[in-house]
Amino acid sequence: MELKEKIQNKRARIAIIGLGYVGLPLAVEFAKAGYPVVGIDLDRAKVDAVNAGRNYIMDVDGQLLRKLVQAGKLAATADYAALRKCDAVHICVPTPFTGTKDPDISYIVSASQGIARHLRKGMLVVLKSTTYPETTTTVVRPILERTGLAAGRDFHLAFSPERIDPGNKLFTTSTTPTVVGGLTPKCGELARLMYHQIIEKIVMVSSPTAAEMTKLLENIFRSVNIALVNELACLCERMDGVDMWEVVDAAATKPYGFMPFYPGPGLGGHCIPIDPYYLAWKAREYDFHTDFIELAAETNEGMPYHVVSKVIEALSDFGIAASKARVLVLGVAFKKDIDDIRSSPAIKVMELLAPKVKALAYNDPYVPSFREHGVAMKSVKLSEKLIRSYDCVLVTTNHSCYDYAAIVRQAKLVVDTRNATKGINSPKIVKIGRK
């Protein structure tokens, strides 16, 4: 039976390589749509969790996952041999950077090598990991073609970037349009058909490279715009009577040609702080310097340092020397209402602040503990007594569950990097983005 027919009658067997923030939700969506799905992950703990019907990603419906596993629709393994029975493979492995901020595509390479061992005629392989343009055609394709099978003739190859926004209740996997670029029109059409079973709107582009570049444009657009507001926020701090938060909200009332971005303590997560560097690296191959990317990175990476200076200055204005101060950090996830701490600016701020103050603790209802760069910390239990015992409360992530009015009442000083205290007037509040 042709793959097209298998997709249409829900008989295509699907493999998802990498069961993390991107792969697990995708696996659940395909299984929910009625396809038999196997997830392949080298992390035994994730494999065991899935097979036990145990969810570990906040955006995934745990009950649904358990039902799908019990119904035999979803299983996980660490063994690539499971691909022998599969028709369509989606690669969702990490794409971090190296210590010198060059792309680390070793996970894509090793996943492609794993697929190559079991590649069959008629298979569809789609790379979903965010990466530099030409990865699908110059990295994945040659590895798969070493088998003697030709991409576009014997098997199908495409790139389709992932747009999932963890914590976003409005736009989920199925309601967020997805972009697809196939190596050939047939590759693109099969990938389109596959994703259309679980995603309402599919946007076709002419090649995998165009799809790779689309994803980077989206993320660089965010990084550059966040840098712009961060720079203006620092300017507002030197001026009298200009509050950057008020300015952004006012500008956002323009019904066209403006989209609001907000200042903050820096970039976080697995995407925005990393992906722009993938393009900057690739551009150098073409003797091209992506100045916007570098400048945005410089501004955004400076923000945690700026926040630390702001805290020290605020403490001093309140008559407390930093070296004698006890600081309580609220929120260490990289953005509100999620549990992901990857590249979290809050953790960078804590690292920078720790040697400068007498005591530092944090609370985050979503992150009970963490170990980063050799430092292990546990979330302290939030109470009025606790808040009163600290000299400064530093809001680094604006989780919705906090009662900010109560926190302001109880704290001696609040340094707010997210405008979490919007609408609360108190001389105790110091915000980035205003004097």
Ligand SMILES: NC(=O)c1ccc[n+]([C@@H]2O[C@H](COP(=O)([O-])OP(=O)(O)OC[C@H]3O[C@@H](n4cnc5c(N)ncnc54)[C@H](O)[C@@H]3O)[C@@H](O)[C@H]2O)c1
């Ligand atoms: N997290 C997001 O919000 C998000 C959004 C859009 C795009 N992306 C992109 O999607 C990709 C995956 O990101 P993520 O957040 O899901 O990462 P993740 O770290 O949460 O998950 C990746 C998984 O891949 C597994 N893995 C690594 N190498 C493997 C291999 N060779 N074979 C099998 N499994 C392997 C890891 O054990 C891990 O479970 C990245 O390129 C990222 O940039 C992420």
